[in-house]
Every structure is written in structure tokens, then in C-alpha cells.
Amino acid sequence: MKRKIIIDCDPGIDDALAIFMALASKKLEVLGITTVAGNVGIDTVTRNALSLVSIAGFQIPVCRGAAGPFLIKRETGGARIHGENGVGDVLLPQPSFDEDSRSAADFINEMAGKYEGELELVVIGPLTNIAAALGRYPDLSKKIKGLIMMGGAAGFGNVTPAAEFNIYADPHAAAAVFQAGIPIDMYGLDVTNRALITGDEIAALRATGKAIPVICCDMMKTYADFYESVGFSGLALHDPFALACAVDETLVRFKSCHVDIETQGTLTRGKTVVDILGVTGKKPNVRVALELDRERFIQLLSNLLCSYE
Ligand code: BDR
Ligand code: CA
Secondary structure (H helix, E strand, O other), rough: OEEEEEEEEOOOHHEEEEHHHHHHHOHHHHHHHHHOOOOHHHHHHHHHHHHHHHHHOEEEEEEEEOOOOOOOOOOOOOOHHHHOOOOOOOOOOOOOOOOOOHHHHHHHHHHHHHHOOOEEEOOOOOOOHHHHHHHOOOOHHHHEEEEEEOOOOOOOOOOOOOOOOHHHOOOOHHHHHHOOOOOOOEEEEHOOOOOOHHHHHHHHHHHOHHHHHHHHHHHHHHHHHHHHOOOOOOOEEEEHHHHHHHHHHEEEEEEEEEEOOOOOOOOOOOOEEEEEOOOOOOOOOEEEEEEOOHHHHHHHHHHHOOOOO
């Protein structure tokens, strides 16, 4: 049976690759996409999601979500990595369909009711929509099977020395979600900074000459500038890695830990405080991904992207 998922995202170059992968996978049924302001603003990420789904040849609900966090100002640094239009300044074609009239929170709740105990949320942007939905619908947390989340890190951050972007962008939302009692698989920088695609692997994708792999390579040009500037030996495919693990969980090894979110710290706001050694004695609330099989991830990514005609 296919896993029933909603992708909550802020496309975003790596979000775009994750969307293409999800729609191509025979293991996943993408019920819809919900958008959230993150890498760029809500109008842009929503339009990008519509265009990406259209390019992939699908028509599924794309529901607009939050235009920013409720308690703090929106973080606007994402354009530096993803380009002003969120997709590496590649011009995507006009969407072939319109956005859905339901809000992200309402759509998530509706699907959770329809597929109670089955629905999983693949969350690859700030957690604002999920927190909003949980706040609006008190029974929702019991209906959701789990969260597959790209965000956080047991180790160092990428937007500050302490914090990862998706959590930093809305730490209050993240705190609410982590405390909601929903099973969470956390794909943080501990693994996604090692989910690297090399220049040779990008060249191989481009050499296929196929439309979707080539668009992905075009988008990744901008993304490469950032990863070169921080001295990585490839491009960290954060969101595609989390999505890949939804397709094949054997790509990763977890440790169950208690994770809290720092919402206040002057130096550490947005840090996922991961109790790896169990020193707090608090019950684990998250499966934290700590080890990965990079080669098999890239193989899966390439198979899925190249499966489009
Ligand atoms: C996360 O932040 C965004 O820039 C990416 O799309 C990814 O979801 C990585 O920290
Ligand atoms: Ca993202």
C-alpha cells in the first residue's frame, strides 16, 4: 500500500527536487501540497509549487498556508541560497491549474479525518502551518500517523551557528509541534549536510537530456554557489533526503531521543536541543536520523527524477 502523504513546503530548490521525487514514486500517494513562507514569500512558493506539479504532469490540490510566523518576524535570508524567485532564478512555466481554495491547515485537517491513522506529513519548510492546524483542530494530533520532517540538528546549525533554517524561521511553531505527541522522524543537518550530490553526479543527470533532471540541474546552479562558499564538497540535498527516506527508510539509521526547541536564547534561538545521551531522563519524542547511505540516496534520487518521460 502506498504511504499517504501531504508535502508541506516552501519551494525552494531542494523542495522542488523533493516534489518531483515524491510525484514519481510508486511508494507514495501525494494527496496534496501545502505551502508556507520560508525560503521566499508565500505568493512565490505557492506559484512555484503549482508550476512544479504542472511540469511533472500532475494536478493535485496545492493549498496556500501561512505568510509568516505568528509570533516573530519572517526570516528573509533564503533568497541568498535559492534565488529571488526561490528556484534558482530559473523561469518556470505558467501553472496549468489554479491553487485550491482550502487553506493549508483546513486541507491537512480534512485529509487527516478522511485518512485517520494513515496520513503522514512530509514537512520540509518552517512548521508554521502544522502548528496552526494543531491549534485550530484540537483532535488533529491523534489522527496523524506521523511527521517526516527536515529540520533541526543535533550538531551545528546553518542559519546561525546553533540553528537550522526551518526551525529558526519559526521556533514557536516547532516547539508546539514537538510537544503535540505526534511521532516525528527528524532529518536534520546531521544527515542532510552529508546527503551531498557531487558535480559529477549533477553532470550525469544533465547528460540524460531529460526535461525534469535538466530543470533540476539548472536550479541547482544557484544552490551550488552557497555550498561552494561554505567549503562543502557537494550540494546538501536536505529536503530530497527526507523525501527519499519516506520512500526507503533503510537509507538511514535513527536514535530515539528527547528533543526540545529553544525559542528564547539570544545565541541559540531555534536550536533543536537533542538529548542524545538521555541525560535529562525525559521520554524520547523524536526519532533523530544520525547515519545515512549517501550512495543509495543518490541512486534513488536519480532513478526517480529520470523516471519522467
Ligand atoms: C532547509 O532550509 C531550506 O533552505 C531548505 O529548503 C531546507 O528545507 C535546510 O536547512
Ligand atoms: Ca524547504
